[in-house]
Amino acid sequence: MAILVTGCAGFVGAHVTKALIDRGERVVGLDNLDPYYDVRLKQARLERLCAHDRFRFERLDLTDREALAGLLDREADIAGIVHLAAQAGVRHSLVDPYAYVQANVLGQVTLLEAARRLRRLDHLVYASSSSVYGLNEHLPFRESERVDRPGSLYAATKRSAELISHAYGHLFGLPQTGLRFFTVYGPWGRPDMAYYTFAKAILDGTEITLYEGEGLARDFTYVDDVVDGVLRVLDHPPAGGDAPGRTFNLGNDRPEPVALLVSLLEQALGRVARVRRIPRPATDIEATWASVDAVETLTGWRPSTRLQDGIPRFVDWFRSYATAG
Known part of the structure; x- marks a missing residue:
């Protein structure tokens, strides 16, 4: 048997693929190497995976129905199936909304239609986002809350994907679980994420931009914890009367001030940040906080990595990658 990982050259996708290989799974990885950010980083992640004989890579656009069906x-x-392929980036959805509908909505439909062709599908786990909580202000965010007030098009497309999966689960019995990731960070991360852009700016001596307000906080979640959560959920498919639209939060259950993130980066890099403050844009909420009680009840998963431990690990990788590049 094999596991299909979409978005295998992405940040979380590459880590999940490596963890599956390490535990003895045969993995088929799919990615279109979209140039949303530097493709060389995606290729470097991919090179590490292709060194394993239990991994096979297919360069394929998820919305190509014929190619996916043939695969x-x-x-x-x-x-x-671990479905992690998506168009990421909240603010970029203001620039190119069509890319988000194409990848996150049409891509979800295309994958689910193709999945119906499989002889045996034990479980399809797909990535959603904490962004679906939108303009909700009650913390911590719980899966039982209504999520019908998105704060960005990106959030709307991820919520649409959840609803599409619910429909396919109800109509066709496809066993699925959506995972709402909360601000994942760590080695091999995405260059458009705040912690990455802050690290580069601090190292280069250029300004970083922080939003005004004392309450700005994020539930920063270390990538190894997220990978552990993905694999545990994959091993616990819905059974019996489980709801077809099952979703879980994967977060650190510990919102940290963005100011602390900057301080930890300064310590790890040995340099002081140059800070410019601007008003918080409408696409960004003040704070995120994941309740993880539901996923812990099902799988026993809880995050174990503090921001104080995860940031130095990221910086160690960042220094070596930046030097090598």
Whole structure:
């Protein structure tokens, strides 16, 4: 049997793929190497994966229906899918909204239609986002809350994907679980994320931009904890009367001030940040905080990495990657 990972050259996708390989799974990885950010980083992640004989890579756009159907015909023994391919970036959705609808909505439909062709599908786990909580102000965010007030098009597309999965679960019995990731960070991360851009600016001696307000905080979640959560959930497919639209939060259950993130980066890099403050844009909420009680009840998962430990690990990788580049 095999596991299909979409977005395998992405940040979380590459880490999940490596963890699956390490535990003995055969993995088919799919990615279109979209140039939203430097493709060389995606290729470097991919090179590490291609060194393993239990991994096979397919360069393929998820919305290419014929190509995806052909892949699943050739890999008919796929029993699990981890769907991480997406157009990421909240603020970029203001610039290119069509890319988000194409990748996050049409991509979800295309994958689910293709998944119906598989002889045996034990579980499909897909990435959603904490952004679906939108303009909610009650903390911590719980899966039982209504999520019908998105604060960005990105959030709207991720919530749409959840609803589409609910429909396919109800109509066709596809066993699925959506995971709402909260501000994932760590080695091999995305260059558009705040912690990455802050680290580069501090190292280069250029300004970083912080939003005004004392309450700005994020539930920063270390990538190894997220990977552990993904694999645990994958191993616990819905059964019996489980709701077809099952979703769980994967967060650190510990919102930290963005100011602390900057301080930890300064300590790890040995340099002082140059800070410019601007008003917080409408796409960004003041704070995020994940309740993880539901996923802990199902799988026993809880995050274990503090920001004080995770940031130095990221900086160690960042220094070596920046030097190598």
